[in-house]
Amino acid sequence: MSAALTAQAAATDTFDAIVIGAGMSGLYQLIRLRELGLRTRVLEAGTGVGGTWYWNRYPGCRFDSESYSYGYSFDPDLLKEWNWTEHFAPQPETERYLNLVADKYDLRRDIAFGARVTAATWDDADGSWTVEMEDGSRHRARFLVTAIGVLSTPTMPTFPGIEDFRGQSFHTGRWPKQAVDFAGKRVAVIGTGASGVQTIQEVAKTAAQLTVFQRTPNWCAPLHNGKISAEEMAEIRTRYDEIFRRCQETISCFLHTPDPRNTFDVGAEEREAFLETLYAGRGFGIWVGNFKDMLTNRAANDEVSRFVAKKIRERVKDPRIAEMLIPKNHGFGTRRVPLETRYYEVYNQPNVTLVDSKAAPIERITPTGLRTTEAEYAFDIIVYATGFDALRGAFDRIEFRGRDGVTLKEKWQDGATSLVGMMQDGFPNLFTLLGPHTALGNIPRSIEFNVDWVTDLLRHMQRHGLARAEATPGAVARWMDHVMETARGQLALEVDSWMTGVNINVAGRQQRIVARYMGTAPAYRAWATGIAERGYDGVALR
Numbered sequence: 001m002s003a004a005l006t007a008q009a010a011a012t013d014t015f016d017a018i019v020i021g022a023g024m025s026g027l028y029q030l031i032r033l034r035e036l037g038l039r040t041r042v043l044e045a046g047t048g049v050g051g052t053w054y055w056n057r058y059p060g061c062r063f064d065s066e067s068y069s070y071g072y073s074f075d076p077d078l079l080k081e082w083n084w085t086e087h088f089a090p091q092p093e094t095e096r097y098l099n100l101v102a103d104k105y106d107l108r109r110d111i112a113f114g115a116r117v118t119a120a121t122w123d124d125a126d127g128s129w130t131v132e133m134e135d136g137s138r139h140r141a142r143f144l145v146t147a148i149g150v151l152s153t154p155t156m157p158t159f160p161g162i163e164d165f166r167g168q169s170f171h172t173g174r175w176p177k178q179a180v181d182f183a184g185k186r187v188a189v190i191g192t193g194a195s196g197v198q199t200i201q202e203v204a205k206t207a208a209q210l211t212v213f214q215r216t217p218n219w220c221a222p223l224h225n226g227k228i229s230a231e232e233m234a235e236i237r238t239r240y241d242e243i244f245r246r247c248q249e250t251i252s253c254f255l256h257t258p259d260p261r262n263t264f265d266v267g268a269e270e271r272e273a274f275l276e277t278l279y280a281g282r283g284f285g286i287w288v289g290n291f292k293d294m295l296t297n298r299a300a301n302d303e304v305s306r307f308v309a310k311k312i313r314e315r316v317k318d319p320r321i322a323e324m325l326i327p328k329n330h331g332f333g334t335r336r337v338p339l340e341t342r343y344y345e346v347y348n349q350p351n352v353t354l355v356d357s358k359a360a361p362i363e364r365i366t367p368t369g370l371r372t373t374e375a376e377y378a379f380d381i382i383v384y385a386t387g388f389d390a391l392r393g394a395f396d397r398i399e400f401r402g403r404d405g406v407t408l409k410e411k412w413q414d415g416a417t418s419l420v421g422m423m424q425d426g427f428p429n430l431f432t433l434l435g436p437h438t439a440l441g442n443i444p445r446s447i448e449f450n451v452d453w454v455t456d457l458l459r460h461m462q463r464h465g466l467a468r469a470e471a472t473p474g475a476v477a478r479w480m481d482h483v484m485e486t487a488r489g490q491l492a493l494e495v496d497s498w499m500t501g502v503n504i505n506v507a508g509r510q511q512r513i514v515a516r517y518m519g520t521a522p523a524y525r526a527w528a529t530g531i532a533e534r535g536y537d538g539v540a541l542r
Helices: 024-035 076-081 091-104 194-203 230-238 240-249 268-280 298-315 319-325 443-463 473-487 521-533
Strands: 014-020 040-044 111-113 117-123 128-133 138-146 168-171 186-190 209-214 352-356 362-366 369-372 376-378 381-384 399-401 430-432 469-471 539-541
Touching (some): 024 443, 040 138, 076 091, 186 194, 230 240, 240 521, 473 521
Parallel strands (some): 186 209, 209 352
16 A cells, blocks of 8 residues: 555545544544554545645744644654744744654555545444545545644635736635745735734735735734744753643643733733733733733723734834724734734835725726725735635535434534534534634644544443444533533624634625634533543433
């Protein structure tokens, strides 16, 4: 059997388990399924491993979690072997890391590359899933695991004329493997979310003219990245147990967690000094390490928003541009906070122009550039940093059909449901890693917990001669009640974002919902672990 299988080569094969996706979730799940002795095939649409870190290779793409808190924690030998070179690793380094993992554990022999899944159908009589591929081939397995990611389905804007553009154009989430040269070019970047911010910082260094089209400004905070010396890496390696223990204790598995004080427990001078310290610190400290009421108390949130707005005004020379970059429709941290490196200073450069595309909407893409309601622009390159159909998008692209022929899309027509984000009533033996209402945050920490939970359930089934596992409707209802309860009082629910399920470029994604688990990671793990400790209470096993 070749190291890299094609989908067609395995067209008639039957497996114990199929995993969709060879990103961080899929690779780790394959390792764990092998430990159970299950004959497993991973189906990967790309030509290599890495998932997010395979597809997103746009300029400036990197972690916003500290590197040493992001990698896998399950193997001490892997921790000893790998050296991170930066506190927040760039995409090429992370892709190399995941390729090392694939090599170290000889994972490619069980992965079919170029294998895009279009449908998966449950056969109740046979107790198995049939998975259909884009090339027409089929695979069967008793267990089906989705490792398809939270932010893996890019969305293009709905402007007319996109296909007419004669220059180069790219979506950040589907960047080409070959380098794109911006030197001396007229470049448009549409979008100022996390990927847009990272791209803009890099493109501005060489483009003759960069025009940024911003619909909604985001609150950004400094990344404060830096190189990791050999000596520092050696010291970090001695603290891995402490680092991963800290990740288990914090609310979202980052190295940062909320300050125990409320915003107005301290005086104005002390409060300002605390915010200055956070702003000067690395990573997400100013978002998830701020005063504990910052995301639930409007007055407290206003204080932090005022502070960050002051920083933007200090960093951007033109007051008019500074005001354009300061959000007016949401408070700091109520949407995902992009981390930046001299992003605001980019707008002080003579080769950079900021266009308010809410005031002057883009009407269409033209053969030579684009046209807004106020002007026409000529470009050599257009970059669409227009984000993803988050959380549900990857599921909607595959027709999952469960018991009685019901599709997952039909099941979720009024909003996604789950049991701890990993199971769904009506869909036996389907396990959704990082599915709806899983605890998100520092994603690999969630991945390892989810994979281990699914693996432990399958091990329990092996030991007791069980063939099917399905969430009960009652357990799903109880979990969803808990999800709604934890969301109550969160300011983020008042804001349109992917975290509340809103995407103007996707039909049916215009209404705010509770799209993710908004409780703490320890609370999430306690609920899921409790199910297992009670003999998988809420899971119908037979």
